[in-house]
Amino acid sequence: MIRLALREFRTEGIVGFALLIALGVLLLVTGIHVVNVNDAFQIACRKAHSCSSTPNPVLTVENPLQHALPLIAMVAPALIGIFIGAPLIAREVETGIFRLSWTQSVTLRRWLAVKLGVVGLASMVIGGLLMWMVDWWLSPIDAVNMNRFGLSSFGYHGVAPIGYAAFAFALGATAGALLRRTVPAMGATLAGFVGARLAVTYWIRPNFASPLYETVPLPINEGGVSFAPGATEAFSPPGVSVSNGWVYSTEAVNKAGHAPTAHYLLNACPAFFNQAPQPPPTGRKSTAGNTGVTLFNNCVDKLSRTIHTLVAYQPGSRFWPFQWAEMGVFLAAAVALCGLTYWWLRRQYA
């Protein structure tokens, strides 16, 4: 039965691994280039003691690929679901072959277990290898950006994509069993996968662990802070970046921990708010804007004595626990979908 599952997976398997190898060669060649550019820069800037002030050229190297790669990595699990998962059972039912497959000396339970096991495992291997290659390629760039915990970049790093591949595959198989036709099953798989990824990213992942809170002083430079008097959220501090961490929110709070009211701000800086309702233009300073800038700086300076920025974030050290948790969520969903598929086929057929 395992041999049969492998034989029936042959075409998809060959295509999948061929694409993987082709991409692997491309990534190896260009990836070595990325590493070399980075190494050359590191040596040069260390000599010149300018590592923190000079932009690392690695951020622009192999530019089209650098931008396409996250997309490829995020789309790959969906493709696995669509082209490997969805046809697995749908094609069997659609062509009537199930009447041949399920009347041999192998029970439906075993047939399904082996098919899902073998092809599902292959899907995870494909997803995992792809992720491993992409991760390696991006590592010098990640070292500069330090943003792999970010909302979307989390999804093309680490082990979570293995969970995505397993989930997309199982979703495809389930959709195929329920819808009985390959093309609608493919559509449902795509929609379901995108929906699940978004739902986990925005609703589930933030709850894996409570965020840490930290207060930092308001930055006393123009342009960083913006005012919108009269609105409910009258005052917003600039974003704070945490190295390799994930910032949930930054908000301005007073000593009691509440957001300052518009009324309070107006009272604190009457001169500024009465004269210039908009923050002054940054960068270029015209003589006409000078009074505005001075007033603005004075105002921020005054406010910063009572108001701080509160940052809610996940530290970089939680990246891997979050990766495993995300993978676990998707793997659990995949297992549940396999169970649903078995229950459904059992009810419908044998």
Next chain:
Amino acid sequence: MTAVIEANGLGKRYGHKWALSECTLAIPDGKVVGLVGPNGAGKTTLLHLSVGLLQPSAGSISVLGGRPGTTATQLARVGFVAQDTPTRAGFSIADHLRFGRWMNPNFDAKLAEERIESLGLDLRQKAGKLSGGQRAQLALTLAMAKRPELLVLDEPVASLDPLARREFLQGVIAVVADSGTSVILSSHLVADLERVCDYLVVVVNSRVQVAGEIDELLASHHRLTGPRHERAALPRDQQLVNESHTDRQSTIVVRTNDPILDPAWTVEQLDLEDLVLAYMTGAAAQDRRPKLGVHS
């Protein structure tokens, strides 16, 4: 003698519609059973229930004494050729035989290969390129190489030309002659079955109308022609199958094991085709009867 298929009040429902209902059958061992009925009568439903591709909505069915499709052993005892003989278009004949070997511990690979060879088929040929007749033969080969105790064939010849039809049925006869396997095959044409079957089951409108040995059925069914009669005039031992009336004359088909004594009737024997037809039209008439029978 044990029953190959034993059904008790068996029924299968799709939504509100019963595809098969109140089916009670006991088909003895060692027969070649013809399952006849018009398209959509419930033949495929009955066969799928017997191989475990469907689960009953009502009643029960046992095949060779076991519940269909539940265990690998049970599955191994029944060979099945589905309607339109599905095969994998991209797989060669050799791939299909390998499939049979991988999926069936008792698979007789030698028998299968010999049969493919004797049919003049090339092992390397893709199933998608085979003719309908060749595909049916491949499917039959796979099913019989399981060495099953019961071979179930669902409309195996419906899409075949007359020559392929005859070759296929000869193949079935050869299987029975070699192994003594019980066979049940369905068709909407009686002519297909006449040559090979010795037991008949007629299904019309999701109900089994009649089942029995063909010889017995032929001996017990008569067509009576005479002056116009009313139904009530029939003796108790005669079961009315079908009736048709003109102004002056009645023609009825009855089932009885006793001689027909009423001298008013001219008694004729039926051939198998007439017999099946009588049940089909009889069942159709029965469906209409309640609406017309208000005054009686």
